[in-house]
Amino acid sequence: MLTGAAMTSPTGPAILADLYTVIAGRKGADPDTSYTARLFAKGRGKIVNKMGEEAFEVAVAALSEGPDRVVSESADLLYHLTVLWADTGVTPDQVWAELAQRFGTSGIDEKAARKG
Numbered sequence: 001m002l003t004g005a006a007m008t009s010p011t012g013p014a015i016l017a018d019l020y021t022v023i024a025g026r027k028g029a030d031p032d033t034s035y036t037a038r039l040f041a042k043g044r045g046k047i048v049n050k051m052g053e054e055a056f057e058v059a060v061a062a063l064s065e066g067p068d069r070v071v072s073e074s075a076d077l078l079y080h081l082t083v084l085w086a087d088t089g090v091t092p093d094q095v096w097a098e099l100a101q102r103f104g105t106s107g108i109d110e111k112a113a114r115k116g
């Protein structure tokens, strides 16, 4: 099984791909030694609940706690979102492809096209 310690530390956004690999490798691992395995063992309801909780904590940090807390809560959110992707069989590449397809299209134009 890949562990964070066994991999070289990536820098920048590439860390999400490596984090996904570590997380996906935790399926079926021992919940006593892996927080990710514990989430998988508790099921999708728990994972969704944690993801929503962390999103709310980002919002609270933005409104009343300051940038440093926004950073740490965002990291919690991205980690739990990545667990949710792994649980639902979605890969980061699928999300990157979706973002790439949208890149350069104004959200206002896209919304107008949907209505038309």
Ligand SMILES: N=c1c2ncn([C@@H]3O[C@H](COP(=O)(O)OP(=O)(O)OP(=O)(O)O)[C@@H](O)[C@H]3O)c2ncn1[C@@H]1O[C@H](COP(=O)(O)O)[C@@H](O)[C@H]1O
Pocket (backbone or CB within 6 Å): 003, 004, 005, 019, 022, 023, 026, 033, 034, 035, 036, 037, 050, 075, 076, 079
């Ligand atoms: N990036 C993270 C990461 N971010 C946040 N967390 C955990 O997410 C939890 C969120 O904080 P909370 O205070 O809400 O958690 P809690 O109260 O313990 O959670 P619950 O009791 O509500 O379930 C904490 O336990 C954090 O340690 C993470 N746990 C793991 N990772 C990465 O996942 C890798 C694998 O981790 P393990 O599966 O634990 O080996 C690690 O090497 C890291 O790279």
